[in-house]
Amino acid sequence: MSNLAVAEQVQVDIVKFVQQFEQEFEQAHQLLLKSKTLSVTEAGNLSLRVPGEDKLVIASFNGAGHGVAGVVDFDLKSHAGTLSPSLAEVAALHIAILRERPQTNAVIHTHSPYLTAWSIAGRPLPVRYATLLGHGTDDVPLAAWGARYAAEPVVAALRAHPNAYATLLANHGPFTWADSVLGVAKQLVFLEEAAYFTFLAEQLGGARPLPEGAYEAVQAGKKKFYAA
DSSP: OOHHHHHHHHHHHHHHHHHHHHHHHHHHHHHHHHTTOSOTTOOEEEEEEOTTSSEEEEEESSSTTTTOOEEEETTSSOEEEOOOHHHHHHHHHHHHHHHHOTTOOEEEEEOOHHHHHHHHTTOOBOSOSGGGGGGOSOOBOEEOOOSTTOHHHHHHHHHHOTTOSEEEETTTEEEEEESSHHHHHHHHHHHHHHHHHHHHHHHTTOOOOOOTTHHHHHHHHHHHHHOO
């Protein structure tokens, strides 16, 4: 097979990858709408690493080009498809997260109401809701404020919290990452639900810590019932 034929095959594969991403993106969008995880303006974006390449596809939940993906090189020197200046700017932060978490593939950022409220309050989200124990016992950390989508505060938070699967960017909103488009959307829904319930508990006298050994008990239960 000639080099030209190989290049054409790679291009076809990327086209199919983008098409599949856009289909899954729309499913994720509907999930976030149904669960009220997006803000009123639906601000947010979601990206997916292109397997085997230093590229990602990314699309926004709102705006004129919502749901239409652009392909961006990790070096930010070239791109294809629809890529507004705003989406190009946030893509740099998605890329920084993927570089710090090479084992993950998808990143999502939104202005989800309760998670964003925690970020504006300057507070990490504590693990008080049992559902979050599926990811461990570490609180969702707070990254320091950064101008627009400055990567440095988020990268610093990831390095300070190597087990973190999400972070709250101070006075801005959440970022979380997972293996797939739908997986990262579901993860965000769980986080928003936890932020909501923990907020309510704070109004009722305070969110109480989980008992000692709660994480181990949850893991033992999962091993017993989900081993197959």
